[in-house]
Amino acid sequence: MSRALKVLIADDSETDRIILRTIVQKEGHDVILAKNGKEAVSHFQQYKPDLILLDVLMPVMDGHEAARQIKRLLGDDLVPIIFLTSLQDADSLATCLEVGGDDFLSKPYNRVILKAKIMAFGRMRVMHEKLQAHNRQMLIEQQVAKTIFDNVAHSGCLTLDNIRFSLSPLSVFNGDTVLAERKPDGGIHLFLGDFTGHGLPAAIGAMPLAEIFYGMTAKGFSVDEVLREINSRLQSILPIGVFCCGCFVELNLFEKKARIWLGGLPDIVMYRSKTNEFETISSSNLPLGVLASHKFSPSIIELP
Known part of the structure; x- marks a missing residue:
């Protein structure tokens, strides 16, 4: 069984938040709720989620701007963003990816597809964490070896x-x-x-x-x-x-x-x-x- 994730759900519709929370929690994951983009950015900084489900059209701050700010805060870290949208035209979907989204999920939500996407991005995040840990260890080993090299050369x-x-x-x-x-x-x-x-x-x-x-x-x-x-x-x-x-x-x-x-x-x-x-x-x-x-x-x- 895959490990439980912290999933941030940002949607201005209370009904959609309840539906998504129910689906995600049934898969064994923890849920953090936000009502708009500004709250999503704040919760991201506070709770450090592993995955974000982000509605495109929200008051105060829309999903596009929230994604931009979250990606800037992430730096080299990876927290996948899945956009939630009822939009179907190619330009709107492309914009979701351009502003920092990694995928999108069309409304109404399909539980099977949502489960598959969460599992896939969960595996991707685990692989990214392992790669970062490997890179950190490699840099430490290189620095030790470089010290020895410098002492000789x-x-x-x-x-x-x-x-x-x-x-x-x-x-x-x-x-x-x-x-x-x-x-x-x-x-x-x-x-x-x-x-x-x-x-x-x-x-x-x-x-x-x-x-x-x-x-x-x-x-x-x-x-x-x-x-x-x-x-x-x-x-x-x-x-x-x-x-x-x-x-x-x-x-x-x-x-x-x-x-x-x-x-x-x-x-x-x-x-x-x-x-x-x-x-x-x-x-x-x-x-x-x-x-x-x-x-x-x-x-x-x-x-x-």
């Missing part, structure tokens, strides 16, 4: 005064990766990456990438060596079609030189403050994780 020196970056992800998890770490000789390694895809699958590869980047940089390995190890790891663990486009920069702050590797990303722009000039650097490498280790040979640009 963003544990370097991105907060240095001479580093500025901006990320605008479309989801909690994504394939955008920004890494920075100091080298033992005083230099800095920077990495900007973008994994194929979206969401959690795109972010999975960033974990081993960040682990290798930070670990090898802290031990003084060069950009060539770090890239080879990252490519080897990604090529062995990522499925076909998933790879990482990236830009790896090795800065020598004492000699004021840079070594840049660019694979799969659009052109990057370098600005020289002394000459006030911009230089464009194009990719000459495949993304990381595409080539097998013995075929991977990073082409690195030396910049004074």
Whole structure:
């Protein structure tokens, strides 16, 4: 047996209210009565019904305006509205749906049809509640996982005064990766990456990438060596079609030189403050994780 619902019935006709209340209560549901649209909105806020039976033509506030106000109050929640109407023309029925109604029931009321509609929308509401609960749980799990991910992927020196970056992800998890770490000789390694895809699958590869980047940089390995190890790891663990486009920069702050590797990303722009000039650097490498280790040979640009 389906669970009992709280059903709000709004109709200016006392006779119709009694008929509907009798039918709905016989099906085991609780009933809340309203005499007009304004009262229906007030009762909706007070009693939080699961389903609304709403007459179209009522004094004080008609059913159309009541439906609009209730839908605004609902936000992302679902409370089905079934319009009660003696109107039969297509335009009037279409208006009922346009203002926020989910269905309509023609007068005089058929008990079998009313029972079926209440059961159907009751099931829909239960499914919606389960979906919302699932989404809330998924967001909680994603936030926990993101905290762990951030602790691993963003544990370097991105907060240095001479580093500025901006990320605008479309989801909690994504394939955008920004890494920075100091080298033992005083230099800095920077990495900007973008994994194929979206969401959690795109972010999975960033974990081993960040682990290798930070670990090898802290031990003084060069950009060539770090890239080879990252490519080897990604090529062995990522499925076909998933790879990482990236830009790896090795800065020598004492000699004021840079070594840049660019694979799969659009052109990057370098600005020289002394000459006030911009230089464009194009990719000459495949993304990381595409080539097998013995075929991977990073082409690195030396910049004074």
